[in-house]
Amino acid sequence: MSDPRIRTAQAHDEEELALLDRATWSTLHAVMPRPTPPYPPFFDDRHRPEDFLVAEDGGRLLGYIRLARPTPLAANAHVLQIQGFAVAGEARGRGVGRALIRAAVDRARERGARRLTLRVLGHNTPARALYESEGFAVEGVLPGEFFLDGRYVDDVCMGRSL
DSSP states (O other): OOOOEEEEOOGGGHHHHHHHHHHTOOTTTOOSOOOOSSOOOSSOSSSOGGGEEEEEETTEEEEEEEEEOSOSOGGGTTEEEEEEEEEOGGGTTTTHHHHHHHHHHHHHHHTTOSEEEEEEETTOHHHHHHHHHTTOEEEEEEEEEEEETTEEEEEEEEEEEO
């Protein structure tokens, strides 16, 4: 695998992104139930192609990251939030996730953000380590916020300045 090309998603990526999203579903990072048919559209009014960066190699999408405003409030307009992140199983451990996070940081700066935040499940050790290595710090923990696979799981709020 060569270095992936990071680009803004386009409408024609919808089917491949939906397949990737379903293939990577896991209670390690998902709080919603496993998707079942009929599947909703991947893109909609709140999830527009221009909100997503994708990692592409050889014409295949290997991952995506979504940037969105955490609230519609003007007083919060300087903050962007990672609200979706997935890397194909075969591409994990090859720098795809790191490339997407770095591209998201750059895109957030381009959009004038001063902070970038995210939420991650407490038991998702690999993601937390990646985020910390890219400058994110734990800014709060909601203990036992979710009940997944028969146990309570913390919701960890992380952020970094831009």
